[in-house]
Each structure stands twice: as structure tokens, then as C-alpha cells.
Amino acid sequence: MKHYTIKDIAKKLNVSISTVSRAFNDKYDIKKETKELILKTAEDMGYIPNPIAKKLSQKRSLNIGVVVPEFINEYYSEIVIALQEFLISKGYQVLVMQSDENEEQELINAQTLINNMVDGLIVAPTTGNRNMKYYQDRIKEGYPIVFLNRIEESVPVSKVVFNNMKWSFFATEHLIRQGYKKIYHLSGYKDLSVSYERIQGFKKAMNKHHIPKENYKIIETGLLAKEGMEVIEDLIYHHDVPDAFFCVNDMVALGAIRKLKDNGYKVPEDVAFVGFTETRMAELVTPQLSSVKQPTFKMAKKAGELLIERIEDENAPIETIVMNGEFNIRQSSVRESSIL
């Protein structure tokens, strides 16, 4: 059951391998009948072209690599799904590697994909990030890369980002306008660019409404429910539970809510919540969770488009796309929960 090659086909039909090759890539001169004959016997023999050899002699693979920091948090799952949907429609296949929020793994992932000759790379960097030199070098060589979220400004490359600051500002202002006096922000990792930007939005809202410093606080957390729970434990211990929380994402919010409920607090009556990067859970939990929805599909598609432009035209302009979302207000952050 060994694999046939174009040589086998050539021998069988008494033609040259170049003719066989031509039959498969019809851009070269070949008579219609011989082409059909070759294709037919290839089919019959069960010939499968070897893409490795193809890649070695050509320079494209029609594969695209995607590196994401994690996909435990639904967001990147959606990104990948959307990316794949778009890129497949353009004739590419999508190879995904996840970095587990680990910089070194991310570097290995990017290298593995590039070494496997994917035609381009879409990277959503993990927190950190000390790999920028590697990316810079590749970009200088002309390698097509597009970044998604979590961006270092230092790299001259196309990117698609969410306007975290703006929507963080809106979400925070909403809490203020609802009359909550003491509002804490559970921020995620501070050295994560998205967290940083959301912190800026939070602060901006506080400043605009002249909230005194003692009435707000920014608490660094991770991105998981567990970490939301830990913060709440700590705050309860210190008798420092505020009126409202604005959280870096839904999972942190849900963890915090769980812990508060377990300690007899009512949400939203005692403590209000707003999440971010809305997940499907926001509508399913009780109370339903207010959250900022990111246009995941649009962002992924745009990143795909930018990458393909770059692959097909080396001089395609470098663009930075800043996207907006929507803020969905639900029961978890309104004073009179009956009005919703």
C-alpha cells in the first residue's frame, strides 16, 4: 500500500514527470487528452500529492497559523472559529496552537508554524511579552503577520484591537450613573495590554465624575473565576465590600458573584456587577450579567483579511483597526431589577 508519486504515474504512462506535474497545475502547456488521461490514471491509482515536497519547491502552503494565548475562555474559541470560517472560504486551512498563557510556549508555537511554512501568522500574544524581537525580525524579513489584541506598540505590523478604554469607560460610567458610590475594578493582569486599557477607561470615568480616590480601587486579578473568588474572600475578611464591581471579564465576575452569594450577599441588591468580553453565560446566569460585547467575528474576519492582503501583496499598507462593541445592560447592574 505504498504511496504513489508522480514518477510512478509518469512511468506507467510513459510520459515525463514534468508532464504529470503539468496535468495537476494546469497553468502550463499540456494537451487536453493527455491531461485527462493523467488525471484519470492518477485517480485510479489513488495518488495523493505530497504537500511537503510541494512546499519545498514552491513557496506557499495555503496554510495559515493562528497562535492564541488560551482557549479556555470562550473568547479565543470564537475567534478561532470565525477565523477558520473566513480563511477556509479564501482557500486556506487553519492550524491552531495555543500558548497556555506562557511566553515560551508562544514562541515555540510561532516558530513551529513558521518553520512549517504557513503562509502567514495571526498572533494574539500572551501577557508579557518578550517575544517581540522574534516577531520584529520575521516582519522585517517580510513575513506576513497580523496581531490581534494585547498589542505592543513597538512592532510595525497590522493589528486588530478592541477599543477597550472607550467601552471600559462606558461600563464604569453606567455604574456611576446607577448611583453606586463605591466601585472596585477587578483588572486582570496589569501587564496585559487589554487590562491596562480597561484600567485607563475606568480611571477616566472616575475622574470625569469626580469620584474621590477612597471610593474606588483597582485590584489586580487573573482571568479565571477562581481569582474572582479569592478577591472577594479577601475583601470580606477586611470588611471592604463595595457597592459595585467592574470586572475584566465575565468569568472573574461570576466567580466573585458566587463567593458573595455564598456569604449572604445579594446581587445586584447589595453588590452590582458588570463584566467584559461578554460570554454566552451572561444571559444564562441569575441575575443576568451586564457586559461589554466584543464583535468577535468581525474582529477575526478583519484580521484574516489584513493577513491575506499582506500575503498577496507584500506592499499592502500596515493598518491598525480599532473596533467597537456594545454594552448590554442586564439585571446585575441596575438598581431596580424590576424595571428590566
Add this chain to the structure above:
Amino acid sequence: MKHYTIKDIAKKLNVSISTVSRAFNDKYDIKKETKELILKTAEDMGYIPNPIAKKLSQKRSLNIGVVVPEFINEYYSEIVIALQEFLISKGYQVLVMQSDENEEQELINAQTLINNMVDGLIVAPTTGNRNMKYYQDRIKEGYPIVFLNRIEESVPVSKVVFNNMKWSFFATEHLIRQGYKKIYHLSGYKDLSVSYERIQGFKKAMNKHHIPKENYKIIETGLLAKEGMEVIEDLIYHHDVPDAFFCVNDMVALGAIRKLKDNGYKVPEDVAFVGFTETRMAELVTPQLSSVKQPTFKMAKKAGELLIERIEDENAPIETIVMNGEFNIRQSSVRESSIL
């Protein structure tokens, strides 16, 4: 900035390319000093070996392909993470492709990975599945494949599966023992092997406890929250809401719970719930959701082990591993919610 090759190194040092090659794969005879010299100058020149060429002449890539049906539902995300953790520790890199529950895409994914010369494949098939012939052919050729979940018995291949029937039986029996009289099962796609097995477990429990046929029902659904909601709408419309639901997964349960709550039902006082394939949400929602936890990490690791055995030894025995989990009882399925 063009890429250097071993030829360039050879020319620069006045040695042959075979010597250079030897320097990198130290299994062949080479003097220590020349080896070090070569490695050093290669380093200085910024030489990057071309894995495509390597794959073409060797037959291994140290890459492993993983095909999953989706990763919107946390379960396969965890599987992939665990798989990656294990396989990386064994020196492999992991390329992931997701099929979006689409058989044709799954076939393309498997082909793409195999054609890219991954050393082996781990496949969790989508519902269906008409691709078995393709897999069978590859397996006959000696290609290392391991299946995960959702298995057709027809294929002679190593597989790792969860004992769905047993734990479905336990979960159902728990509801019966709690005194719920009318219990419906939201089953997922019936032609999905895991759904089928869970249905069997459900029926077995019903038979064992002599529940009359009019007191239970199996309702086919999808795997998403939305589909749980739709079922509830329908049941409410027909005034056919039972005492308890056993659901194919947590998302369907959460969707159903949401819809019931929106219509004034109380969970678990009016309607009890048990999920399956426990997610992190089970502990976060209110009421906390009873669910069957699958040993995701163990299953993934075992699948990885089986694959590696097979890669390294063509005659490794074919094994079917059936795994067990745990049933976590929470508020959503107990009569007196105070006792928990």
C-alpha cells in the same frame, strides 16, 4: 536577510554538507571540534534549519495533529490543553484543527494534517460519521491514529472513551431516588455515539426502577443552551413540564433553566436538573448544577500515550480504554436544598 542553508555553512567552512548535517544530528561520526565549530558558525550566521526539507528526507515531523469537533464547549478546549501539555513533554508539538461539527470539514482537517506529515493523529469525530472509510484506509496503511469519544465500533483502532452509559445511569437513578416522578432527558443528537450511550443509561435506570413509560421521555436536542431553551418553550406551550431534567450537557441544562426561570418556575423547587460533562459553570451558577464530571485530563493524556506507543512501535496493541468519572450532586437536583 535571506535564509542560510547547510550549503552556505559548508561552503564557508570548506566542509561537505554531509558533515554539516552530521553536526546537527549527532548520531553520526564527527569529530568533536568540527562539530562545535559548525554549530558555532551556524549560530553566528543565524541559520535556521528547514523542517520541510527535513520532513521530506526523513519520515517524522515531531508534530501531532488533533482534530476536534468544536471547541465552543469548554470540554474539547480542556482536552486540547491537556493533550498539548502531555505531548509537549514528550517532545512533540500539537497542531489543532476544529471541524465545527461538520463532517466534510473534519475530513479536510484530517487530510490536511496527514498530508502535512504529522506523525500521528488524535481524532474526536463529529456527529455522523461518514469519514470512517478514510480513517480505515489510513489505519490499514499503518498510520497511527487514536480516537477519542464518539466512536464507531467498526474501526480497529485504539480509543479512549468515557463510560457514558454507566454515569448516565447513576445520574438518572439519583433523580429517581430523590423522588422526582416525571423525568425527561434532553439527549443531544441521537446519532452521536455519546448521546446514544447516555440514552441507554437513562433507559436502564428507568427500567430498573419500573418507571412507567408515560413518566419519562427522551427529547432530542442539540448541544447548545439555545436548544435547551427551545425545548422548554415547547414543553411549556404543551403544559408538559416534568419534575426533573437530565441533560446531555451543562449548556443545554443552563439554557433550559434560564427559560424556566423566565417563566416563573423555580429551580430546583419546581423542576430539578442534572447536567453532564461538567463545566466550570456548574459551581458558579445559582443554583449550582449537579453534573457528571469527566476526567478530561486523564482521558487526553491516555489518548496521547496510546498514540505515542503506536508511533514508536508499529505493533503496539490496539486498546480501548473506558474511563469513569464522578457524579457531583449539587443544589439543582436535591429536594431540600437546605441540606447541601
Add this chain to the structure above:
DNA sequence: AGTCATTTCGGAAACGTTTTCGGTATTTTT
């Protein structure tokens, strides 16, 4: 000093394609 074993290396084939170049055979043009 001669034989033999060992270490170290170069030449070249091989992996499976694509693609350039040039050469026939065929057709069209004059």
C-alpha cells in the same frame, strides 16, 4: 613496518515536487 580497526569525512543519491529551457511536432501564415 605492515596489517587492521577506528575515526572522520566527502560524494552522491534520495525524498517528491515545480519550473525553466530548449527541442520536436504540428499548425498557421505567406
Add this chain to the structure above:
DNA sequence: AAAAATACCGAAAACGTTTCCGAAATGACT
């Protein structure tokens, strides 16, 4: 009917490695 143009095809180089085979150099042993 000769010349020119075109259609078709084969030979061979190229892509960047690994690895087999044999040769040269070195060292060990009689």
C-alpha cells in the same frame, strides 16, 4: 511549399535536508 508561429513535451536543475557508501586519515597492534 517554405517559413513562421504555436502547441506540446522531455531533460534537468532546483528546493534543503538525510544518509548510504566508500575513502582517507589516524591510531593500535603485531
